Amino acid sequence: MLRVLIGLRERLRALFGRGFESELDEELRFHLEEATARNVRRGMSPEAARHAARQSFGSAEVTKERVRGETGVLLLQDLAHDLRHALRGLRQRPGVAVVVILTVAICIGANGAVFSVVHSIVLKPLPFPESDRLVRIFNGYPAAGVPRGTNSVPDRYDRRDSIEAIEDVALYTESSFTLGGEDAGRHAFALHVTPSFFAVLRVAPAMGRLFDEAIEGADGPRPVVIGHELWVSQFGGDPEIIGKDVMLDGLHRPIIGVLPESFRFSTWDAQVFSPMIFTPAERSGPRARHAEGYEMIGRLMRGATVGAAQAEIDAFNQAAVSAYPADLRTLVLDAGYHTVVRSYLADLTRDVRRPFLLMWAGVLLVMVIALANVTGILLVRVRARQGEIATRMALGAGRARIFRQLVTESTVMSLLGGAVGLVLARWSLPLLGAFEVYEIPRADDVVMGPVVIAAMVAAALLLGLIAGVVPTLLLGRRRQSLLRGHRGELTVGAPLMQRALVSGQIALAFILIMGTGLLVASLRNLTAIDPGFDATGVIVNAMSLPGHRYGTPVARLEFAQRLLTTVEQVPGVRSVAVASQLPFSGGDQRGGITAEGVVRADGEAIGVPYQTRVSAGYFDTMGIDLLAGRGFDARDALGTVPVAIVDENLAARTWPDRDPLGQRFWQGEEAGDNAEAYVVVGVARSIRQNSLSATDAAGALYIPVTQSPPGFFRLAVKLDGEQTAVWPEVHARADELDPELVLFWSDTMEGSVAASLILQRTPMQLLSAFSVIGLLLGTLGVYGVMAYSVGSRRREIGLRMAMGSTGGQVAVLIGREWSAVVGIGIGLGVVGTLASTRVIQSLLFETGPLDPQVLLGVLGVVLAAAAIACLVPVRRAVRVDPTTALREG
Amino acid sequence: MKTERQETKHSRSEVLLGTLDLLVLKMLAAGPMHGWGLAEQLEEISAGVFCVNQGSLYPALQRLKRKGVVRSEWGTSDNGRRARYYELTRGGREYLLRELANWAKTSGAVNRVLAHDGGN
Structure with missing residues (x-):
């Protein structure tokens, strides 16, 4: 010992x-x-x-x-010695060191930044205890146009009580409150949650207590839990807050708990949590089971899997549906009713996963290009240092030792580059905002954590090792000639490794640029789509009417009309409208309808159209064409015959062989016995509601606000041209109407449409940046290898020219050799692009993986870069005086 | 040509590897000594029997240090110069005794074989 x-x-x-x-x-x-x-x-x-x-x-x-x-025998000692030797070497040859360190720094910088984002958003576990047991559950009716729906109250009790794999579930729904009291007019986002909500997430309060089942039987006003931010902003961080009241929509609600500062749930930054309590009657029954409207999270039993929960719920649904009355049974089965259980993280990241993985793949390509680049530089350097290496070998240094030393040198350079790169990455994290990365859901919490740093250090280490080892393979083969002190022997043609490096870099750059080109083309196709409305100069806002003061339809309608009149009078406003939801504003409220006298064929699903309640000016303001019938007007008042405007798609689906005008229908899945039927008075052009790429086959239904005034609505204001000065005036006038109410979520309609393309645009922009880096590195890499290769053939070239070849002939000779190498690179690039189709195809819109236009453009760029990288060294070589070249050898 | 020379050198030091270590340890058992002193003694002991490249001593000393059987310290030589002295560690003494026993056994066995051969 x-x-x-x-x-x-x-x-x-x-x-x-x-x-x-x-x-x-x-x-x-x-x-x-x-x-x-x-x-x-x-x-x-x-x-x-x-x-x-x-x-x-x-x-x-x-x-x-x-x-x-x-x-x-430990590598350690040699390492220390080699390190000293390496650092000495770097000081002696700073040029090479600077190039290698910069190359690695750029690639680690880009990778570190992107991996920080990917890790923070897609890979990192959610900040809840045992978060891998959290699941999201929802019902879907894909055949009826609702692939992803919500959940019902009975679902909450059924799944908690009857599904063994599930410990508990919670329902929640997004909402908002007007905060009353001294600071009137503030608006707070809220979540209505079942008391099980915090237990499912396993959140502990920072102060007080959270909800439990006992709350369901308690009397008095329902208590609330508030978020840390509200506690600070509204109550000044009052340590005695528990038990005090908060005014929400005019009601005093006791605060029983404050959440920890770190608590974040979904992108809805809720600061008020209010319990939902259901009556026993609401908790069961076939009809209630399909009256959905709530999101659901659940916690799996320890050891249970998503698959097990899914299988149990499938079996449960099947048993439940088979016990339904026949008409309801066929209704839900024809609509494709089913339930989906998904890991919570996977579900949260379902839309961003692929774009982010694509960005990641792009930046990894940059890394591989950098690897090839550094390998090329070191290859050249090892050959240039043959003399020194031969001397050391002659002095008895083992071959392994020389290998180690070379690898140590490359690793030292790579690690130095990695260190610089980490700093770059840290700096460039905020810059990613320019690519709208932080507008992406969940991307508000991006940090460069220890996992990222460790991964980048490992990447730099690996890069240095590989880039150092590859040239020593060459050394191994050439050892004998090294020991004999041979240098500058007459080589004809370029060695395999040089050709491989050139082909490889061209192939990688090609794949990268091709992917970017496809995204550009795809985005161009998307933005060329006519959404069906004209959003030019339209600004949109949201407003929420508190229930205590606007509890009746009359009160809500009266306010809406006052708002419309006020805003309409602002100079520069052309027209104005309110709507319960606007296109591209995230809302997707839908409801099934039952048409009078239309018998649903067996196996045909009901349609569940997008439903929005709009004011008379809606179609004008939004620039949506009315194709038949009339718009809403003063005739459509409260208490008169309910009317509706349907869009082309809904009309075609519901009344395929009749004139939709004058047709009657009921809301819901069956003909209403008592409810009054709606009469179709107009047909509007179909528009894209929330996505430019998806047509909405289920269609849209418009109902006049005058007959059904909503408590939460959007205000759309069409301005005369680009009058941004009008915007604050609109706000000021609207806010004057009621000191408790404010307009929020202000944006332009064009901005809202553009925001819907973020998952296409951000990867496209980032990949464009990576392509520029990749192309530059690739071009430099190819240039470096070419310059060396041509340089090492100076004797051959000199000989050829001494024997009468012209510079042009030599250039053609070399050009012919290298054009094959470039061709192979491009061929590999095409193969690589095709191989990556599976990854990229789902992000493309009406663009094939080998879109001819993109292919031509990318070929042009890559060939031009390759030509520049190859021609410059060749030109320089053929200018050399043959006698000088021959003598040098 | 250089390769050949290297190989010759290698095979020779390999032959000496075990014995050189043992000789060094044995010399150090008498007390601390610097490399030059050991080389001088080695020259006397081995004169006419085998040729030792004095340089080979230093790798051997480093090897013994790594094994922990020898330690070194800078001291002053008889003529007042700074010199690195080597001495046996306690583990080194045990090691030497064990190795000497081994050597006796091995050389005894070799001698018996040789004697037997000679008898033929």
């Missing part, structure tokens, strides 16, 4: 002892001087004495090499 420790100390001393080398020098000097002195004592002349001492000692350099060789 002791010996092990001593050995270790000895190794560490050799490693860290500054004086290892100088002590060795001193020791050997002492030896030689003593030996010389003894020889003198024995009667030799000083010179002969020194000579004899040296002779019996042998080569001091060889001895030193061997002592170093004995410092330990």
